[in-house]
Amino acid sequence: MPARFAPVLFSALLSAIMVCIVSAFVLLTSQGVHEGFVAEWAKSCATTWPIAFPTVAIVAPWVRGIVGRLTV
Template sequence: MIPPRYAPIVFGFILSGLMSFLVSGISTIRAVGLGDGLFTLWLGNWSASWMIAFPAVLIVAPLTRKLVSKLVRAP
């Protein structure tokens, strides 16, 4: 198993992978429609998207947590 100190990185890896998969799929289908070669094109777009999304999530997540903590009132 992965040590707990790596949890934010693992979370970012999984979240960015799933979100980039969904968004690249929707974008690919909208751009080229349903047809032959769609899945191969989608996977290519997904891998390129994930290479950007993963580091972006690692950078943006701490900033987002700070913003949320300012917007949400403590109980």
């Protein structure tokens, strides 16, 4: 993949990883492991990721700028 797509790939991977972890945590703490857990988790990931991906793509450069100003 060309390096010019690195910000898009970063956003896609970070958002996918975070969505999987957070949705699993929320389901586990609210409902516990039950029959159909994996299907519900997959549905949660699929419906949440389209929101998380553009959010990370928009917010990540802003956060990098803040971190750059706060660190030496």
